[in-house]
Amino acid sequence: xxxxxxxxxxxxxxxxxxxxxxxxxxxxxxxxxxxxxxxxxxxxxxxxxxxxxxxxxxxxxxxxxxxxxxxx
Amino acid sequence: xxxxxxxxxxxxxxxxxxxxxxxxxxxxxxxxxxxxxxxxxxxxxxxxxxxxxxxxxxxxxxxxxxxxxxxxxxxxxxxxxxxxxxxxxxxxxxxxxxxxxxxxxxxxxxxxxxxxxxxxxxxxxxxxxxxxxxxxxxxxxxxxxxxxxxxxxxxxxxxxxxxxxxxxxxxxxxxxxxxxxxxxxxxxxxxxxxxxxxxxxxxxxxxxxxxxxxxxxxxxxxxxxxxxxxxx
Numbered sequence: 001x002x003x004x005x006x007x008x009x010x011x012x013x014x015x016x017x018x019x020x021x022x023x024x025x026x027x028x029x030x031x032x033x034x035x036x037x038x039x040x041x042x043x044x045x046x047x048x049x050x051x052x053x054x055x056x057x058x059x060x061x062x063x064x065x066x067x068x069x070x071x072x
Numbered sequence: 073x074x075x076x077x078x079x080x081x082x083x084x085x086x087x088x089x090x091x092x093x094x095x096x097x098x099x100x101x102x103x104x105x106x107x108x109x110x111x112x113x114x115x116x117x118x119x120x121x122x123x124x125x126x127x128x129x130x131x132x133x134x135x136x137x138x139x140x141x142x143x144x145x146x147x148x149x150x151x152x153x154x155x156x157x158x159x160x161x162x163x164x165x166x167x168x169x170x171x172x173x174x175x176x177x178x179x180x181x182x183x184x185x186x187x188x189x190x191x192x193x194x195x196x197x198x199x200x201x202x203x204x205x206x207x208x209x210x211x212x213x214x215x216x217x218x219x220x221x222x223x224x225x226x227x228x229x230x231x232x233x234x235x236x237x238x239x240x241x242x243x244x245x246x247x248x249x250x251x252x253x254x255x256x257x258x259x260x261x262x263x264x265x266x267x268x269x270x271x272x273x274x275x276x277x278x279x280x281x282x283x284x285x286x287x288x289x290x291x292x293x294x295x296x297x298x299x300x301x302x303x304x
Contacts, residue, residue: 036185039178040253047246054240 005056013049020045076108087111105167105225113222140220149214150207159210163217167225172206189256189263241280 021042028035075083075095083093089111100112107113144163153159156176160169179202182188183195213223255261 036181036187037257038254040250040257043250044247044254045250047243047250050246051240051243054243 009049009053009056013046013053016049017042017045102224141217144214144217146211146214146218150211153207153210154203156203156206159206160213163210163213163223165213165223165225165227168227171226176202176206187253187257191263 024035024038024041027033027038073083073093075081075098076092077098078095081095081097084096085094085099085106086092087094087108087110088105089107092108094106094108098108100107100109102113149159149162152162157169157173160166160172176199179195179199183192183199188195209228213227216223216227252261252263252266256263256266
């Protein structure tokens with residue numbers, strides 16, 4: 001939380017997932033790929049964002065009780 | 073919107089209990105979410121090893137003895153846990169309830185559509201398993217609350233302790249599972265083709281356990297009984 005990038009990664013995760021969910025549903029309505037095909041993209045994206053958040057939140061010398069929680 | 077306590081500074085979060093807008097100085101992050109100073113939960117269990125990191129500068133406050141909370145009923149939590157997500161909501165773990173519902177919905181959707189790619193029996197069996205897991209998980213969480221232990225927002229789902237250190241298990245597993253499902257859905261690599269290589273999973277698990285035990289700073293996340301308790 002002390003790291004600005006980590007907080008930023010926390011803050012943008014929800015909006016990015018919503019944007020991608022909307023895009024996938026739009027593709028489902030107007031395109032050829034149904035949502036039942038493309039939903040794993042959301043899981044992959046969530047994993048990538050978690051990974052980026054961990055990288056951004058990694059403290060220089062990790063204290064024993066560090067917690068990098070997301071703030072809603 | 074500005075902070076309820078400091079009208080001159082903009083708010084960046086809201087208290088989960090009362091919904092007041094809070095600036096950065098008024099936030100009391102605890103258990104994976106944000107509270108105001110008034111509703112900041114008091115750690116009732118022993119402070120050492122708990123997941124609470126209330127930003128209290130200065131010397132550590134001596135924690136009082138655990139207080140039993142008799143208003144929580146584990147039996148009711150079990151019954152409500154049979155409704156997807158409601159058991160976690162009963163335990164005031166709203167985000168976890170949402171995750172439970174989403175996973176349950178995905179399992180049902182996979183079975184009811186043809187997305188399983190021949191693995192319908194496995195997913196069909198996972199639905200009742202997940203259903204009863206939610207109920208028993210709510211029961212055990214309620215029991216911990218009765219005992220006066222603090223449960224964070226994502227208890228037994230994501231270990232909040234030990235974040236930022238060790239191997240990123242959850243992101244890697246999510247990316248791998250998502251990639252497998254995507255390849256299957258796009259009919260590039262089907263599940264039955266991957267399932268022939270299932271011993272690779274055993275090898276990967278062994279390599280990961282070896283890595284966790286051999287790395288000098290790894291045991292903090294793996295050998296910690298608190299963390300492994302959280303992961304159950």
